Amino acid sequence: MKVEGIDNGSIENLVLRVKKSDQKAFNILFTELWGPMYSYACSILMNDSLAQDVVQDIWVDFWQRRQDLDVKFLKSYLYKSIRNKCYNHLRNQKFNKIQLEVAHTLSVASDVDQNDDVIELSTRINSVISHLPKRCQVIFRLSRINNIDNKEIAHKLDISQRSVENQISFALRQLRKELAVAKTLFFFL
Structure with missing residues (x-):
């Protein structure tokens, strides 16, 4: 039962169904994504049998x-899981010069990983900003999104420049705190 051209909206819907223990939805995802995931694992490990085991472990863990x-971006999650599991395996093994070269040059296809990462990071940033106090949101958006300087913001909102600076500092601290996990994730990619 091959599903041709599965899109991100369909994947999100299937993930929601899987969360409700829908085995048919899981089978659709598995059937559609197994091949590319297996190829990706093979490209890292250069061992068909081990690549199958890794991909199988990822799917079992997912279920x-x-x-x-x-998980908002399933393909990105699965490919990162494969990469991490493969790297963990390689780290614990002795491997040849070709495997070392391949491991250093590998990257996930930009349409899978980078685009999803940018969307996910943007969503997380917007979420953090939307949870700031209203005045802080306004000041932060004026400063960082509209590129208005602090003095002009202070004049526009009839508050002191120091208050503007404090609100921006608070917003940046919140962003740093909330996005620390994302920063770590992107550092290792």
């Missing part, structure tokens, strides 16, 4: 943790 996972 077992389906209700606890909060």
